[in-house]
Amino acid sequence: MILSGDLANHFIDKITSYSKFNINIMNEQGIIIAASIEKKRIGSFHEIAYHMIQEHTPIVRTEPGNHHYLGTKYGVNVLLQYGHEVIGVVGMTGLPSEVESLISMVKLALETMVEYESQHDFMQQRKDQQLRFMNNLLFSENEEDLSSLPTQADSLGYSERLYRIPILISFQPGENSALFTDFLHSSQSASKQDIILTPAENEILVYKSLPQELDRMLENYQYIIGDLLNPLLKYVREHDIQCKCYIGSIHKNFHDYRHGYRHCCWMRFFYRNSQKNSFYFYNCIEDYLTYQIPLTELENIFSMFLEKLPDEQKEHLTFLIPALDSHGYNLNKAAKELYIHKNTVVFQLNKLREYLSMDPVQNAQDRKLLYYLTYYLNRLQ
Numbered sequence: 001m002i003l004s005g006d007l008a009n010h011f012i013d014k015i016t017s018y019s020k021f022n023i024n025i026m027n028e029q030g031i032i033i034a035a036s037i038e039k040k041r042i043g044s045f046h047e048i049a050y051h052m053i054q055e056h057t058p059i060v061r062t063e064p065g066n067h068h069y070l071g072t073k074y075g076v077n078v079l080l081q082y083g084h085e086v087i088g089v090v091g092m093t094g095l096p097s098e099v100e101s102l103i104s105m106v107k108l109a110l111e112t113m114v115e116y117e118s119q120h121d122f123m124q125q126r127k128d129q130q131l132r133f134m135n136n137l138l139f140s141e142n143e144e145d146l147s148s149l150p151t152q153a154d155s156l157g158y159s160e161r162l163y164r165i166p167i168l169i170s171f172q173p174g175e176n177s178a179l180f181t182d183f184l185h186s187s188q189s190a191s192k193q194d195i196i197l198t199p200a201e202n203e204i205l206v207y208k209s210l211p212q213e214l215d216r217m218l219e220n221y222q223y224i225i226g227d228l229l230n231p232l233l234k235y236v237r238e239h240d241i242q243c244k245c246y247i248g249s250i251h252k253n254f255h256d257y258r259h260g261y262r263h264c265c266w267m268r269f270f271y272r273n274s275q276k277n278s279f280y281f282y283n284c285i286e287d288y289l290t291y292q293i294p295l296t297e298l299e300n301i302f303s304m305f306l307e308k309l310p311d312e313q314k315e316h317l318t319f320l321i322p323a324l325d326s327h328g329y330n331l332n333k334a335a336k337e338l339y340i341h342k343n344t345v346v347f348q349l350n351k352l353r354e355y356l357s358m359d360p361v362q363n364a365q366d367r368k369l370l371y372y373l374t375y376y377l378n379r380l381q
Contacts, residue, residue, distance in 0.1 A: 001082040001083075001085055001087050001114070001118055002027075002028070002087070003025070003027050003028065003033070003080065003087045003088040003114065004033075005027075005033040005034065007113070007114065007117055008025040008027075008033045008034035008088075009033075009034045011025070011034070011109075011110055011113055012025065012034045012035065012036050015036065015106065015109070016036045019036075019102065019106075021036070021092050021093065021094055021099060021102065022035070022036060022037045022038060022073075022075075022092065022093035022094070023035070023036040023037075023090065023091070023092050023093075023106060024036075024038075024041065024046065024090070024091045024092075024093075025080075025088060025089075025090050025091075025110070026046045026049035026050075026088050026089040026090070026091070027087075027088045028053055028086065028087055028088055029050070029053075030045055030046050030047065030049040030050030030051075030053060030089070031043065031044070031045060031046070032044050032045075032046050032049075033088075046072060046089070046091070047072060048060050048062065048072045048077050048089075048091070049077060049088070049089035049091065052077060052079055052089050053079070053086055053088070053089060056079070056086060057079065058078065058079050059076065059077070059078045059079070060076070060077045061076050061096040061100070062074045062075060062076070062077075062096070063095075063096060064095070072091075073093045074093065074094075074095070074096075075091055075092050075093040075094050075095075075096065075099055075103075076091065076092055076094075076096050076099050076100050076103045077089050077090070077091035077092075077103075078090055078091075078103055078104065078107045080107065080110060080111060080114070081111065082111065082114055082115065082118065087114065090103065090106055090107055090110055091103070092106065126156070129152065129155060129156055130156060130197070132152065133149070133152045133153065133156060134197045134198075134199065136148065136149055136152065137149060137197075137254060137257050137258065138197075138199060138205075138257070138258050138261050139258075146255055149254040149255060150254060153254055157192065158193060158195055159193060160252070160253065160254055161212075161252075162193055162209045162210065162212065162252070163209075163210045163212070163250050163251070163252045164193075164194075164195065164207040164208060164209050164210060164250070164251065164252075164257070164260075165207070165208050165210060165221060165225070165247060165248065165249070165250045165251075165260065166205060166206070166207050166208075166247070166248040166249075166257070166260040166261050166263075166264050167205070167206040167207075167208055167225060167228070167229070167245060167246070167247050167248075167264075168203060168204075168205050168245070168246040168247075168248070168261070168264035168265070168267075168268065169203065169204040169205075169206070169229075169232070169243065169244075169245050170202065170203050170243070170244050170245075170246070170268060171202055171203075171204075171236070171241060171242065171243040171244075172202065172241065172242045172243075173201065173202045175202065175241060177198060177201070177202070177204060179235075180204055180232055181196055181198075181204060183231045183232040183235060184196060184204070184206060184228065184229075184231075184232060186231060187227060187228045187229070187230065187231050187232075188227055189224055189227035189228045190228060191208075191209050193209035194206055194207065194208050194209055194228075195207035199261075205261060205264070206228070207257065207260075208224065208225060208228055210224065210250065211224075221250070222247075222280065225247055229245060233245075243277065244268070244276075244277050244278070244279075245277065245278045245279070246264040246265075246267040246268050246278075246279050246281075247264070247278070247279065247280045247281060248260035248261060248262075248263040248264040248267075248281045249263050249281050249282070260281075263281045263288070264281070266288065266291070267279045267281060267284060270284075270287060270288075270291065271284075275337070286371075287375070290372065290375050291375075291379075295376075295379055298372070298375075298376040298379065299376075301372075301376075302372075302373055302376050305356065305373055308355055308356060309355055309356070310355075313351060313352075313355060314377055316348050316351075317352070317370070317373070317374050317377060318374055318377050318378050318381070319338060320334070320338070320345065320348050320349075321360070321370050321371065321373075321374040322374060323337045323338050324345075324360070325367070325371055329360065329361055329367065331345050331346065331361075349361065352370075358370060
């Protein structure tokens with residue numbers, strides 16, 4: 001730890017409003033780097049401070065008429081430390097009997113300020129490291145950046161030997177993201193190996209570390225995620241905050257983490273009109289793979305269907321079929337999700353038979369075909 005001139009002078013500026021004593025601060029080489037009164041002494045050598053630092057002498061009292069050391073006056077000088085490291089000396093001019101108690105307080109205040117600044121610098125440095133790590137992890141296409149990911153992660157304390165699953169938490173603008181992060185840290189299932197990032201102002205991205213045993217991981221990962229999110233979800237429910245969670249694909253190699261994040265972003269886009277609050281990528285595989293089909297190919301397949309369907313019926317399909325599909329074509333559950341009566345669902349299905357001669361309730365092939373047709377209609381919106 002180096003005692004900087006900027007910090008020393010900032011401290012002197014603060015302390016002079018409370019004390020009219022002459023105070024000097026010397027660095028680890030015995031050079032005066034800050035002075036409360038005799039500014040001309042800044043940059044000069046202080047022999048007592050130099051010997052104190054070399055010999056680790058805690059305090060030196062110099063009486064009037066006995067201050068023959070180079071660059072010194074009578075008074076009290078005390079050693080400054082950060083932990084076990086000597087970082088400098090602070091001195092106060094005056095009769096030792098009068099200034100010793102004051103210089104002890106100044107020493108304590110200055111060491112506290114140094115410790116605070118050091119912690120602040122450490123946190124800022126870690127924040128900068130984490131920002132570089134996030135940008136390289138999620139966005140960089142530079143091979144050098146990608147190859148440095150394990151080293152960057154190691155410096156932040158993250159192991160690459162663990163499987164992690166991304167959780168993208170999206171909430172309404174203006175909410176306190178730091179508070180949301182605190183909830184994640186306080187969760188019973190939180191781990192120091194969880195990587196928490198903020199890719200956007202109203203988003204938190206968590207790469208949740210999972211058990212190394214593959215069978216346990218696949219069996220329990222949804223429960224682990226539920227335990228992690230419970231405190232946060234309880235808070236948003238109690239405060240009526242809009243919040244959605246997108247759980248992506250599991251990866252181990254840092255180079256592949258961006259794929260899991262992109263899967264989360266895809267769900268956020270694809271299910272943007274959904275009333276659900278949580279989405280698991282492994283439950284959305286069919287939608288995702290379908291999304292990879294070029295729109296022009298879907299147009300070649302379904303152009304005839306669009307000609308036969310009135311616009312009103314197309315709009316009904318975009319809501320009705322996904323609800324039926326998600327509930328295994330249980331009419332009651334689909335109606336409940338859509339906040340309509342079961343008879344309305346039956347009426348719409350009868351209209352479908354009228355226009356397309358299709359019965360998805362009884363015919364699995366019709367059900368599959370309607371799934372892709374509805375998907376195409378949603379892509380056109």
